[in-house]
Amino acid sequence: MDKNNSNALVVGAGISGIRTALDLAQQDFHVTLIDKSPAIGGILSQLDYQFPSNHCGMCKMLPLINRDASSQFCLRKGLFHENIHLLLSCELSGLAGEAGNFTARLRQKPTWVDPDLCVGCGLCEKVCPQDIPDCFNEGLSSRKAIYLPVPHAIPNAYVIDLAACNRCGACEEVCPTNAIQLSQSNRKAFNILVVDDELSIRDSLKEWLEEEDFSVDMAVSGADALTKLSQKPYQLMLTDIKMPQMGGVELLKKAKKDHPNLSVVMMTAYATVETAVEAMKIGALDYLIKPFDPDTLVPMVIRIFQDIEATKDREITIDTIIFSTGTSFYDPADEKNIFGYGIYPNVLTSIEFERMISHTGPSQGALCRLDHNPNDQNDPPVKKIAWIQCVGSRNIQQNADFCSSICCMIAIKEAVLTREISKGKIDTTIFYMDMRTFGKSFQRYYDTALSEHGVRFERCKIDSISLDKKTNDLIIRYISKNGELKKELFDMAVLSTGQRPSYKTAQLAKICDLSTNPWGFIQTLPFSLTLTAKEGIIAGGSVTGLKDISQSLIQASAAAQNAGCIIHSKGSKKLEAPIENKGVYRDVSREPVDLLMVICTCKERVTRFIDPKILTEKFIQDPCISNVIFLDNICTDNGWQELEQIVMDCRPNRLLIGACHPYLYIRRIRELAKKCTLDPVFIDVVDIMTGVFQENPDSQNELNSTGFHITGILNAGAAALKQAQYQTSHKIPVHPSALIIGGGIAGMTAALGIADQGYEVALVEKTDHLGGNLNWLKQTIDGLSCENLLEETIARVTKQPLIRIFLNSQIISCTGYTGQFKTIIEDGEKQPVTIEHGAVILATGGNEARTQSFNYGTQNSVVTQKDLEIRLADKSIDPKKLDSIAMIQCVDSRQEPRNYCSRVCCPTALKQARFIKEQNPEADIYFLYRDMMTCGFTETFFTQARKDNIIFISYEPDNLPQVEEIEGKIIINAVEPVLGRPIEINADLVVLATGITPEFPDTLASILGIMPDMDRFFQEADPKWRPLDAIKEGIYACGIVHSPGSIPESIATAQAAAQRALNIISRPVLASAQIVALVRHSLCSLCQRCIDTCPYGARMLNTDETKVLVNEAMCQGCGACAVICPNNASVLQGYSGQQMLGVIDAVFEDLLN
C-alpha cells in the first residue's frame, strides 16, 4: 500500500467519514482517512443510545461482503480495513491541484506517547499532577494531562494534552515501556539565534534559554545575523525590530529568502507593535512585546520547538477529497445566557445529558443532580427533568434562522430513556415550538413516548430559567395549552442546543476556496447535497448541516459515489486485485501437530501469578507442544519482532499466543502467516489478561486462582489449535451490472451513478416515459427549475450507452442472490427479456395520497397540493383572482393508518404560498397546520412566509377544521388556539396537503422476496445504520419508495444506493470469509429450521436438488444455524464439534484432575 498516494482523502472519521471510507474501500479504492482527534467516531463516540432500539449499532456499518478485509468487531473500539489508511490527530493544512490530481498537505500532531509502545497500563495517569475538565464527558468529570481520549478504543493508547501538561516528567519516569517521549534531549540540537543591538537583552535571553537546554547564539546586528545564519542551520531566530542599519523587518525578509524554514519571532517595543503585526504577514511566526520576562518567552519558545520537532507534515496525492468534518453545537452560555447554563448547577446540554446517562459517563449512568453528592443516601434523587427545545435554533436574534433537524428526536429519545431507566419515577417534560417528527418512524415514536412512556409535551417556547436559591431547583415559566401562565419547578433542565458550523469549517473553506451559506455551513450545488462548486471536493455528513445517523450515512454513501465517479472519470487506477493466497501457505495437514506457545509476560504482570518454569514443564508434557516461550510486551513493535524471529527459527505448524485483546493482532497475524507460510487458521491469540487479572490480589488464594485461569485459557487455546483444519474459501462470481426498477429522478440518478463508473444498468419503467413525479413538478421552493433538471437527466440517461431502458415494462420474476440475480422483464412489446445482474435498486417512487377528507372531490375549489401545482402551471387557477386561500396541512397524515410525516408537504405549501403572494400580494393566505416541518435551512422560508403576512393557525388532530360550502363560498371553521376562540375563514380555494404514499406493489415485493414496512414503504435492514439496504443483501432502495423526501434528498438516496450496489458489482467475485457455515447434506433432514433462523438470509432450499444451500458470501459466520440444527448437519467451519468439545475438556482439565 502506497501511503503517499490515495484515490481519496476523507477528512473526519466520524460515522459519515467512516461510511464514505468503507464504501470506497469496498470498491477497492485506496482511501486515506484522517481525524483531528486521537480517536475515531466523532460525536457518536459520546452517544451510547440511539433510538428506536436504544442500542449503539455502529458495527452494522461494517461490510457484510468480503468481511475478512476489515475488522469485525465493535466499530467504536477501532477500525481496520485493508484499503483504508487511518491517520489520527491529523489535520488538513493545505490543498493544491485539481480533481484527479490534488496534493493534500497533512499535519499530524504528536501525541507524545508512542502508540506502538504504550500498553495502556495507566501508571502515568496516576502520577500526573494536573486535573482538567474531560472533554469526552463534556467537562462533567476531570482527567489528567495524560489521558485516554475515549474509554473504549482498542488498542487504547494514552495521549498527552500539551496545553494542560506542565512537563513535570513524572509520567515519563514511571512508564514501563518508555512510550512517553517528552524528553528534553533534543533541545540541544535546537539552535536559536538571538539578534539584538543591546547586550543586556542578548545576555539575558541566552541565559534563560540555555537554562532550558537550548543551544543559543547571539548576533549584534542584522548583517552579523545573516553571516551566522549562513554558517550553521538555525531553527529559530529571535530578532529586535529597531536596530541601526538593518532593521528587524529587513532582516526577516533577507533571512526568509535564503532560509525559508527558519522560524522568526519579532521582539518589539509597544510603539512598534503594528510593525510586528505587519512582519507576521510576511512570514514572522509571532512577536513578543518588550519588556518581557522568562515566563512569557520560555513557554513560547518551547511551543515553537515542539511544533517544529514533533509535527510531521506530509504530502499525499489524491484524486478527490471528501469533507466529513461534522458540526459543532451552539454554546448556550452566550452573552445573554438566559438559561443560566454554566451558572445554575443542573442546566445541561443534550450532549452532556447523553454523557450523564452513559455507563462510561461521569456518574456511570446514574442520573443525579450535579449539586448533590451521589453517594449521600439522604440527597433527594432527580424527580423532574425538563427538555427545552430550540436553544440556538430557529432564533433570528442568535443568527439561527434554521432548524437543527435532529434535536426534537434527541429530546424524545432522552426523555423515553429517562422514563425507562427510572422505571417511570422521573417526570419528563419537553417544551417545544413545533414537534418535528419528520422522519420515517418518528411520528410513531413520538406517539409511544406520549402514550406508553408518559412523556409530557408542552407547546411553549421557554424564555428563561430562574433559580430557587435555597433548593437549587430550576423555575420555569410557560403558557399552558389553554393559555394559562404557569410556573413549575424542575430538578434538571436539558437544553437541546442547535447546530453551528464546526470551528474548522471556515478554515477548510478557506484552504479549499469553498463558499459557505449565510450561517457558515458548506454550500453545495443546486439539487445536490454533496457536490461543491469545486470539482473533486465533496461534502459528506453534517458539514452541510446537522443530520441524524441515517441521513448522515446516506449522504456519506452519496459522497462516496460522487468520489468514485471522479476517480473513474480521471482514469485513476484502483488497487490491484489482491494476490491469490493459494500456494502461499505450506501444506501442514499431514504433519504431526507441532505447537509453539508464546506467552506475553506483560512487564512481569503475568509472571506474578504463574511460575514460567512450572507452566513450561506442565505444557511440555503434551507431545503436541514443542516449546513454551515467555516474551515481554508482545504488543509492542520490539516484542513482535522478537516473536517473529522465534517463529521463523522454530517453524512450528501451530502457533498459540497468550496475550491480551486478540483484536490487536488480526493484521499482524496475517502478515506473519505470509512470512512463515503458515495458514492463519493455525495461528491464534488467546486473551489471558482481560477479566482474569486482579491488579492487587489480596490473598495467596486469589493469586493461585488467577494463575489457574491463565493455565486454563492457554490449555483451551492449544486444544482448539490442535483440531484446527484448513478452511475452504468460496468465491461467488458477480454479474457486473445492476437492475433499477423505476425511471423517476431517483432511478435515473442511480442508473447514471452506476453507468458512469463503467457498469451496465437495466432501467425498468412501467410507464411510457421517464421522469416520474418531475413531470408535473415545476419548481422547487428555492426557485430552481425541475423541468431543466428533468431534461438534463433524461438526456444524460439516453446518451449513456451502458444504460438499457425498458419502457412500458415490468418485472415478472427475480431469482438468485447478491452478485447473481436473474430477472425476467416483460418489455414494451410484451416479450420476456432475461437479464443477469449483481444488484437491484428499487426506485418505484410514490404518489400524492388520495383523500376524501374536507369535501375533496365534491367541490371544485377544494384541491390538493399536486392539483394546485398542475393548475397553476396550466393557468386554470389564476392567483390574481384569488382573494383568500386556505392551506390545510397533515390531511390524513400523522395519524393511523398513515401515521408518518411526508416531510415535503410543508415546504411545498410554503412554496405555493410564496408563488401566489408574488403574483398577488393582496391575497390572504391561511395555513391550518399541526407542526410546521420546515427542517434544516427551509426554516427561512417559514420565516419569510410570516413576514409576507401569511397567517398560521395550528389545530389539534382531535379538533379538525371544518370545511363547508355556503352559497358557493367555502367557509372553514377552526379554533384559534392563542385567541382561544373559534374563527371563520372565507376561502376561494382550499388546498389539502395529503402527503405521499409509496408505490410498492405486493407483487413486486414478493417477486423480490422482501417485505415492505407497515406503511408500505421499503423496509430497511436497519433504519439507522443500513438505511438503504434490504434485509436481503444485494437489494437497495432510493427515492420516495424508501422514504418521503425532497428532490435533493431523493437524489442523495439514489447516489447512495448506487454506491451500495457498486460495492457488490464492482468486484469480480465475492469472496466468503474464513468462518462460514456448511451443510452436511447426508445428515440434513430438510427441516428448514436453519433457513428461518439465519438472520442474514444466507440459506435457501434448492427445490431442484432438494438441498439446503448456504450462500457463503452472505453467511456472516454467526453460528445460529449450527445451534438450531437438530441433526448436527449444519456446522460452522472452524468451529467443529470435536474441536469445541476438546476446548471444553481442556478448560476443565485442571479442575477435574
Place this chain on the structure above:
Amino acid sequence: MNTTTTKNPLAQVKEMVQSCIQCGTCTASCPNAFAMDHTPRKLWRMVQADNADAVFKSKTFILCSSCYYCTLRCPRGLPLTRAMGLLTQMAQVQNPEPFKQSHRFYQEFIQSVRRHGRVNEIEFMSLFFLSMKNPILPFKYASLGIKLLQKKKVSIPNPNIWKKDQNGLEKIFNKVRELEEQS
C-alpha cells in the same frame, strides 16, 4: 405612512409583529403578565387578526413597564416593547373610554410639569379631579393623600407658581411637538 394605515389603525404595529410565531416567549418572560387581561402573545395575535377594537379595549399595553425582557428574548427578534409603546401612544391619541382616567391623569401630570418644571401635587390632583367630573373620585384617593402628606411627599405650592413658563420649558415642548409632526 402607507395607505393601509388609513384603513387599519393597527397597520404599523402589525408590521412590527408580522413574523411572530406565537411561541409565548414574551408572555412567559413578562413580569406583569399576571395582571394583564390578555397575555402579550394573545395581544399580538389580535393585532395580526386586525382586531383593533379588542386591542384598544385591552389594558395589556398600559401595564407594560418597558423592562425589555420580551425584546431581548424574542426568537424572531421583534421590537415588542416598542410595539407596546406604540399601542399606548395610539390609545392616548384615540382617548377611548377604558383609558379615560389614565389618559387624564397623565395629561394633567404633564401639564403641571410643563407649567412649573416639576409636578405640583395639589394642583395636579385638583385639576385631575375636576377633569374627571366625578365627585366620588377624590374620596378614593383620600387615604393615599393623607399618607403622602404625612411623609411630606406633597409639597406646599410656591406663590410664584402661576407665573408663566419661568423655566423656559415651553421651548423644549414646542420643539418636541415640531419634531413629532415632522416624523
